[in-house]
Amino acid sequence: MSTGTPIAEPAGLAAPAGTPALIQEPGTLAAFWRRLRARKSAVAGLVIVGLLILMAVSAPWIAPYDPTATDWANVRGHPSLAHPFGGDEVGRDVLSRIIFGARASLGAGLVSVALAVSLGLPLGLLAGYAGGWIDGVISRLTDALLAIPFLILAIALAAFLGPSLVNAMIAIGLSATSTFIRLTRAQVRAVAAEEFVEAARAMGNPPWRIARVHILPNIVPAILVQATLTIAAAIIAEASLSFLGLGQQPPEPSWGAMLNTAKNFMDQAPWMAIWPGLSIFLAVLAFNLFGDGLRDALDPRQRT
Amino acid sequence: MSRRDYPVVSVRDLSKHYPLRSWWGGKASVFRAVEGVSFDIRPGETLGLVGESGSGKSTIGRAVTMLNPPTSGTIAFEGTDLAKLSAGAMRKMRARIQIVFQDPYAALNPRMSAGDYVAEAFKLHRRDMGRSERREAVAALFQRVGLDPRFMGRYPHQFSGGQRQRICIARAIALKPSFIVADEPIAALDVSIQAQVVNLLQDLQDEMGLSYLFISHDLRMVRYLCHRVAVLWRGRIVELAEADALYEDPRHPYTRRLLAAVPVPHPAEERARLAARDLVGHNEPPDGPLTEVVPGHWVALPTGQHA
Amino acid sequence: MKKPLLDVRDLAVAFDTDGGAVHAVNGVSYTLHEGETLGIVGESGSGKSVHVLAMLGLIPRPPGRITGGQVLFEGRDLLALKERDLRKIRGGAIGFVFQDPMSSLNPGMTVAAQIVEPLRIHLGLDARAARARAKDLLDLVRIPNAGARLDQYPHEFSGGQRQRVMIAIGLSCRPKLLIADEATTALDVTVQAEIVALVQELKRELGMAIIWITHDLGVVAGISDTVQVMYAGRILERGPVDDIFSDPRNAYTLGLLRSLPDLSGGRAGRRRLHQIEGAPPDMRHPPPGDPFAPRNAFATPRCRAEMPPLVQAPGAAPGHLVAAWYDLPKLLAAEAAR
Numbered sequence: 001m002s003t004g005t006p007i008a009e010p011a012g013l014a015a016p017a018g019t020p021a022l023i024q025e026p027g028t029l030a031a032f033w034r035r036l037r038a039r040k041s042a043v044a045g046l047v048i049v050g051l052l053i054l055m056a057v058s059a060p061w062i063a064p065y066d067p068t069a070t071d072w073a074n075v076r077g078h079p080s081l082a083h084p085f086g087g088d089e090v091g092r093d094v095l096s097r098i099i100f101g102a103r104a105s106l107g108a109g110l111v112s113v114a115l116a117v118s119l120g121l122p123l124g125l126l127a128g129y130a131g132g133w134i135d136g137v138i139s140r141l142t143d144a145l146l147a148i149p150f151l152i153l154a155i156a157l158a159a160f161l162g163p164s165l166v167n168a169m170i171a172i173g174l175s176a177t178s179t180f181i182r183l184t185r186a187q188v189r190a191v192a193a194e195e196f197v198e199a200a201r202a203m204g205n206p207p208w209r210i211a212r213v214h215i216l217p218n219i220v221p222a223i224l225v226q227a228t229l230t231i232a233a234a235i236i237a238e239a240s241l242s243f244l245g246l247g248q249q250p251p252e253p254s255w256g257a258m259l260n261t262a263k264n265f266m267d268q269a270p271w272m273a274i275w276p277g278l279s280i281f282l283a284v285l286a287f288n289l290f291g292d293g294l295r296d297a298l299d300p301r302q303r304t
Numbered sequence: 305m306s307r308r309d310y311p312v313v314s315v316r317d318l319s320k321h322y323p324l325r326s327w328w329g330g331k332a333s334v335f336r337a338v339e340g341v342s343f344d345i346r347p348g349e350t351l352g353l354v355g356e357s358g359s360g361k362s363t364i365g366r367a368v369t370m371l372n373p374p375t376s377g378t379i380a381f382e383g384t385d386l387a388k389l390s391a392g393a394m395r396k397m398r399a400r401i402q403i404v405f406q407d408p409y410a411a412l413n414p415r416m417s418a419g420d421y422v423a424e425a426f427k428l429h430r431r432d433m434g435r436s437e438r439r440e441a442v443a444a445l446f447q448r449v450g451l452d453p454r455f456m457g458r459y460p461h462q463f464s465g466g467q468r469q470r471i472c473i474a475r476a477i478a479l480k481p482s483f484i485v486a487d488e489p490i491a492a493l494d495v496s497i498q499a500q501v502v503n504l505l506q507d508l509q510d511e512m513g514l515s516y517l518f519i520s521h522d523l524r525m526v527r528y529l530c531h532r533v534a535v536l537w538r539g540r541i542v543e544l545a546e547a548d549a550l551y552e553d554p555r556h557p558y559t560r561r562l563l564a565a566v567p568v569p570h571p572a573e574e575r576a577r578l579a580a581r582d583l584v585g586h587n588e589p590p591d592g593p594l595t596e597v598v599p600g601h602w603v604a605l606p607t608g609q610h611a
Numbered sequence: 612m613k614k615p616l617l618d619v620r621d622l623a624v625a626f627d628t629d630g631g632a633v634h635a636v637n638g639v640s641y642t643l644h645e646g647e648t649l650g651i652v653g654e655s656g657s658g659k660s661v662h663v664l665a666m667l668g669l670i671p672r673p674p675g676r677i678t679g680g681q682v683l684f685e686g687r688d689l690l691a692l693k694e695r696d697l698r699k700i701r702g703g704a705i706g707f708v709f710q711d712p713m714s715s716l717n718p719g720m721t722v723a724a725q726i727v728e729p730l731r732i733h734l735g736l737d738a739r740a741a742r743a744r745a746k747d748l749l750d751l752v753r754i755p756n757a758g759a760r761l762d763q764y765p766h767e768f769s770g771g772q773r774q775r776v777m778i779a780i781g782l783s784c785r786p787k788l789l790i791a792d793e794a795t796t797a798l799d800v801t802v803q804a805e806i807v808a809l810v811q812e813l814k815r816e817l818g819m820a821i822i823w824i825t826h827d828l829g830v831v832a833g834i835s836d837t838v839q840v841m842y843a844g845r846i847l848e849r850g851p852v853d854d855i856f857s858d859p860r861n862a863y864t865l866g867l868l869r870s871l872p873d874l875s876g877g878r879a880g881r882r883r884l885h886q887i888e889g890a891p892p893d894m895r896h897p898p899p900g901d902p903f904a905p906r907n908a909f910a911t912p913r914c915r916a917e918m919p920p921l922v923q924a925p926g927a928a929p930g931h932l933v934a935a936w937y938d939l940p941k942l943l944a945a946e947a948a949r
Binding site: 031034035038 | 629630
């Protein structure tokens with residue numbers, strides 16, 4: 001073969017010498033793990049998230065008591081060996097309610113964000129790739145929704161749908177959708193301007209295939225990061241809705257609902273507020289840490 | 305005219321205009337990126353397109369491949385007027401017209417393996433091919449462009465710039481096109497890699513009878529590689545001739561200025577050149593209709609100045 | 612030759628990445644004299660830009676690390692200076708011009724403000740004097756109607772004019788050394804010619820030393836006194852410009868020169884381009900010996916095992932140094948005889 005170049009192993013220095021700070025390789029899963037592992041706070045976040053999910057899933061086996069069972073001997077009971085987190089106003093075990101409450105809180109975070117992504121991603125893709133009047137309509141609607149503060153919108157929607165955990169999830173999900181539409185649209189437009197998309201057209205790809213094969217995989221990382229951070233916001237939103245009585249309904253536990261009742265007993269039984277408050281704090285912190293680490297690991301340029 | 309001389313690509317009066325909008329959004333004026341450009345490319349021929357930034361050379365490359373269709377003018381490819389094709393028919397036509405881009409870092413999808421990227425040509429245009437047949441064809445293409453087929457599963461970031469450009473070339477030749485637009489294909493490559501890619505392009509031309517539109521600002525490489533060369537200035541062709549004729553006997557003042565600016569990699573000659581040349585001014589070169597002054601040598605000069 | 616101005620000794624720079632340390636510069640030593648023009652040639656990853664940025668304290672740390680060496684500028688070690696003192700030299704006694712004139716200029720500041728800034732910092736001029744000097748500088752780099760253009764913003768200048776402004780800033784404090792890093796790479800060829808001619812003239816007028824970093828052998832040929840060829844963070848060859856081009860002693864230099872298109876004779880009779888095979892090494896895992904050995908047809912077993920020192924090339928002009936275990940002229944003679 002006339003151009004028989006001996007095949008050298010791929011060179012590692014992809015970046016020009018002038019930009020040493022960007023010597024990085026994006027891509028492969030192994031490289032991604034290596035970068036994520038190098039970020040201790042992200043790993044901590046991931047571990048805490050994992051433990052919380054494990055706790056929620058295995059709640060029936062690890063909770064010492066039935067979370068809805070009342071015990072007159074334990075009304076506002078001080079933390080003790082039998083009830084390490086104490087008892088609430090009708091004598092239910094706070095520890096068990098925290099464990100079961102994780103289901104409502106994490107569930108609300110995950111389900112509402114799943115809803116927001118499954119609505120926002122296709123709409124954003126459509127707006128960003130189709131452009132024209134379709135983009136105009138979707139973008140103006142998104143702008144209008146984004147003009148209303150997230151929590152206010154969620155409260156209004158939840159009030160409209162009626163108080164229940166499922167309705168709270170729907171309300172939070174719908175409220176978060178506009179963020180994902182906007183992010184997806186911006187990402188699509190950025191990726192669509194890349195030369196490899198033009199190269200895909202030059203090869204004769206039909207538009208839908210360009211969107212699915214060439215654009216979508218390249219915007220997933222950004223969506224993933226946003227989703228993780230939004231889960232944290234959704235957990236707070238669920239707690240807020242439950243605190244206002246619009247989320248999880250008694251006697252079923254949720255951290256927000258627990259805080260709601262605890263506010264009346266702050267003097268007599270502060271543990272009723274401390275434990276759900278700490279749980280919310282921990283879960284939100286963990287998702288945020290993980291999300292930040294994920295962003296750094298997926299996009300080396302964000303690194304400081 | 306023999307069949308051999310029948311042009312693969314025939315471009316007539318190609319123009320690309322961009323409306324410039326005023327601040328309230330109305331049409332203020334028109335930017336003429338390319339204006340009235342005509343040329344033919346024969347089978348197995350390389351036509352060089354040279355000019356400085358803003359001369360419209362890349363715009364012509366995008367227009368000829370209908371990636372950014374022209375405002376007016378015709379592009380006949382093997383006798384078919386591309387502007388008259390439906391979107392679907394044009395997509396089919398892309399099997400015969402290919403493009404290699406300047407920046408092999410940007411032209412590859414970072415989340416698609418090199419093998420899949422090349423295989424896409426077959427997925428789109430050769431639906432009859434089975435998976436294993438496709439794999440074999442891609443492996444053969446890798447071999448042909450000097451890449452180890454074992455690297456088919458690797459992703460773009462695992463390749464060097466030169467290897468990436470080979471991947472792009474493998475994809476471009478996959479469907480045995482007759483015409484490839486090479487838009488600054490070596491500009492982003494290291495000096496020690498450029499020769500590899502130029503040699504590959506030349507070998508493929510010899511083997512497959514490819515025609516190239518070679519867009520470049522590297523005037524030395526253009527002379528080496530191209531049969532004929534067109535010099536662009538502000539969206540117009542000011543001179544078009546056989547490569548050696550153009551370099552040895554440039555007729556248009558702009559061509560002369562351009563050629564005089566090329567540094568010579570020979571110390572004594574280059575020092576003499578630097579010492580001799582007076583600072584070139586920015587005066588407008590003369591313009592006029594493109595006229596054939598010697599057979600095959602076209603120059604745009606005002607009538608009466610074709611000395 | 613004149614007094615030494617810059618003395619680089621065993622400079623080594625590495626970058627920490629998640630995939631391991633990238634050894635970008637691996638023991639670079641050379642001396643630059645007053646008024647000398649040094650052309651540094653190399654491709655991406657050769658260390659030609661990084662080693663200069665490192666000596667000026669311009670690489671981000673981390674991930675960058677200077678792992679060894681000294682850089683003596685007028686007898687003072689730049690690497691040992693505090694950032695505050697280094698800043699006085701940067702833009703003062705050492706001016707520099709980078710590749711991209713657009714991103715090096717602040718789009719939100721007038722050209723005058725950007726030229727005046729170093730004048731006031733380094734020379735302590737008052738506002739009026741600095742402005743007058745700024746106008747002189749624009750005149751110096753041949754920008755017509757300098758007085759009126761001072762108050763314009765960078766976007767009102769063409770690419771070539773912006774690079775002239777950058778040169779004006781680089782020269783503003785009468786530097787003893789001007790460093791140009793791919794200063795004409797982003798420019799059109801006619802504009803490049805103008806900038807090169809301008810720098811030549813300014814050098815005659817002002818007499819500063821120049822380090823001109825580029826990948827273009829043509830530009831180097833015309834303006835350099837000395838040429839230095841870098842590869843994989845090392846100097847492979849260095850010497851007087853005429854000697855390097857007429858009598859290359861390193862196979863990489865030879866490969867670069869041979870790979871230029873040969874334009875003599877008609878198109879039909881032209882030979883294939885000579886190509887250097889393979890690709891530059893991955894600098895996280897540099898090859899053990901001579902870094903060019905894996906791509907070098909002339910390489911001996913010793914080349915693959917041991918890095919050759921940079922020493923006077925036997926039989927070449929004085930000051931023509933080469934790092935090679937093989938004797939290139941002998942090998943070429945043998946090749947020609949076959």
